[in-house]
């Protein structure tokens with residue numbers, strides 16, 4: 624089984640900023656899109672701008688006749704554009720040879736209807752196409768946050784997250800392995816988020832967000848060229864709180880993503896070292912990097 628990070632930037636794609644701040648030529652700056660796959664089954668978490676490259680890889684496999692299944696399950700956390708734009712602008716969605724099954728909360732499906740149902744007076748305002756043109760999108764399925772369902776070999780547990788407009792986290796259990804995907808979420812208070820810790824308990828991999836440092840969140844330190852701004856209530860978390868929660872949950876590997884789009888990539892190593900000094904050997908910790916692959920035996 625592998626976890627592949629197609630997009631790990633938050634809020635807005637930032638390729639030019641990443642390049643100018645020394646991204647090292649590595650393709651990066653795409654927004655949330657993470658693949659969890661194993662032979663014969665592919666689950667994709669969110670369809671940010673990283674979904675474009677994911678789709679190209681799938682279509683290349685299809686052209687080479689090496690794609691084992693044309694079914695793709697898209698689990699969508701929420702409809703904010705940084706998690707959705709790739710669905711609308713990626714070629715995969717329009718290819719009738721694919722069968723993309725979309726799983727999202729009723730609120731997210733309602734938002735998609737407003738944007739993409741041809742009968743909606745607000746369709747075509749933000750995007751030219753509608754569901755009619757999306758021949759690769761097989762169906763849209765409602766999932767009540769907090770419920771559990773199955774996708775092939777995977778058991779999928781869900782959790783409502785604290786984020787403006789609502790958001791949903793997912794825990795995938797495949798055989799003996801568990802992977803949590805839970806971004807965009809603001810902790811209710813500083814330190815351990817007990818609900819999230821319960822959801823993540825004993826997971827092998829937890830991908831969550833650490834968009835800010837504690838000082839950036841409190842408005843004590845600037846992020847980028849502007850002045851310091853308090854970010855409480857924006858729906859995002861601090862790296863420190865995510866680490867505290869992951870340690871309380873006893874998870875094996877914490878991966879922090881949804882990087883702030885103006886955070887220089889080369890600074891991630893500094894933050895990783897700072898957090899590792901706190902974590903010690905209680906868990907593995909890494910900053911999500913676009914293009915990286917985790918292989919879980």
Ligand SMILES: [Zn+2]
Nearest residue numbers: 633634705807
């Ligand atoms: Zn986001």
Ligand SMILES: [Zn+2]
Nearest residue numbers: 701703786807
């Ligand atoms: Zn969001």
